[in-house]
Amino acid sequence: MPAPPVGVVGLGQLGGSLAAALVAAGREVRGWDVDPAARDAAADRGVRVTRELAGVVVLAVPLPVTAGALDGLDVDPAATVTDLGSVKGPVLASLGPRLGGRFVGGHPMCGTERSGHEATDPGLFRGAPWALCLEPGTELSRWLRAAEVALDAGAEVVPVTAAEHDDAVAAVSHVPHLLAAALAAAAGEAGPLALSLAAGSFRDGTRVIASDPAFVTAMVEGNAGPTAAALARVRAQLDRPWPDLVTAGHAVRAASAGRRPVRVPVDRPALLALGRAGGAVTRRLAAFVEGWVPEGA
Missing domain, CATH: 1.10.3660.10 (6-phosphogluconate dehydrogenase C-terminal like domain)
Incomplete structure (x- = not known):
């Protein structure tokens, strides 16, 4: 079964980079931005620029405008919607009542101090942790669709709740x-x-x-x-006394925990336990996901 298309709303650094990474991975990518220059840059990278979005729709816009990011766009009512915002509680509060279980909050930990479509980097997400929220009302099938987008971009998925x-x-x-x-x-x-x-x-x-x-x-x-x-x-x-502070900080920063591969079932408690243990998902299988946790977890 082919992967659903991905629609990216906002084609600046994060959205443009995600769109470019997904095009490189062979996904069908559509996108929109209010900035004509960002639209042109995305089109040059293989993105179909359109207001008609379906499949998995990713909101890659600034936090203050997230709530209205879909206004004026033709979005398939069956689409899964996720976002890239750096705070999840307020986004869930604003979009959850409107989208229900088809909204999956997300946050890739990979941005830089640069911004705008000129900062697009298809390799931005490679190896990065991507928090993906699994709330009590989140539809698990939609969480998996959002997870597949993150994995196709090269990231590692960390299951969490918005509060966590x-x-x-x-x-x-x-x-x-x-x-x-x-x-x-x-x-x-x-x-x-x-x-x-x-x-x-x-x-x-x-x-x-x-x-x-x-x-x-x-x-x-x-x-x-x-x-x-x-x-x-x-x-x-x-x-704290400065010698104690320096020693404690150095110990945390210098610690290098190994990784232990794991396979967990695709269910809410198992996925959240993986994230809480400091681990991540690296591959989707049929009824399982593969990933890792720190040694000793």
Whole structure:
């Protein structure tokens, strides 16, 4: 049975990269963007530019406009709808009542500080974790269709709930954006000499705050509760004796857990258990998925 077509709404860095990756994987890809230049760039990469979307429809638009992203488009009422937004609770709250079990929240962990269709990279998703939300009302068959899109793009699928996702990314994505902003602002206050001496550690520590400020603000404010809690944990760490802090941080960063291959049935508890153990899905079989979990999990 052929894979259903994929429709991508928003053809900037993430959407354009996804569309290009799926074309390379042999999927039929349709797409739309309000920007004519983004549409032209996608068409040059083999995307059929149209407002008529079906199969699996992916919303690759900024968080503030996600709720209205399908307005004005001709979307098959049987289509599965997923998204690429960096916060899942608010998106689920806005789209869930409208789409029901055919909405599957998603978030690939692979963006960069660049944006726009000029930043398209078909290899962007290769090996990246892609969180895919499995809520009590999510139709499992539609979750699998969304998972196949992620796998075809080269990503590894991490089954989660929206709440689990938002708690986790607050710690590893949203707080780092705030810390990068604080580090850059503090260095600016230190004066031009400090900035002229800034090298690798400063560049790496501040890279993500080169992102569009509106994007970062929407992300952290959209996940305000978990981000505040995660930031409080960072503040508590900074209050520790510095040698203890350095040692503890180094131990976490230097740890290299091996991977153990697993095969789990396609059912909600087994998939969520895989994600909660820190594992991911790498391949879809008939009644099973293959993937991995960390050694010892």
